[in-house]
Amino acid sequence: MSDLSCTPEPPYYAVIFTSRRAAEHEGYGEMADRMVELAGEQPGFLGIESVRQGTIGITVSYWRSLEAIDGWRKHAEHGVAQRLGRDAWYDEYAIRVARVERARSFTRAEG
């Protein structure tokens, strides 16, 4: 799991990816980690948060614009992972693109 993301003032966009896998599959973890790394190199990327618990995963990535999200969706190496996801890894998933309108955060004071 990456740390919590530090994002700018809204508005910006979030891609909420929730998934359920049938079982552990060889190569899944490596590909998932590679996608996080690769997403971080895309134009307009703002941050990513990803948690897995058993077969359920939630990954939220943050982007400056819808154009940035479309660019990432069409990325060639990401496309390979998307196909593997449908062909092998996931029993079920949902992808939601949402415009972040309000945000607040809390950090415990030191000491």
Added chain:
Amino acid sequence: MSDLSCTPEPPYYAVIFTSRRAAEHEGYGEMADRMVELAGEQPGFLGIESVRQGTIGITVSYWRSLEAIDGWRKHAEHGVAQRLGRDAWYDEYAIRVARVERARSFTRAEG
């Protein structure tokens, strides 16, 4: 972890709650489970997905409107949990309210 949520056609709203705890705290799991149950009883609630991995958690709840989200935010028992979260449980958290504009999902065909 609840199952993946079945939500209506967009637009609707998502509340993305990401958090980091310092360590395990007594009563946290029970309170978190109670909040999921209680959220499900609120007007305008559409679904909730929640995953914890170590000290990191991501919970995404879905709502019909901003009014529904405000109602839940101001719920008395939820308010108690919010205070405990700041006083004891969380080292860090972020709450993002986002308008879901596009959604797609995949379910593996049987057999």
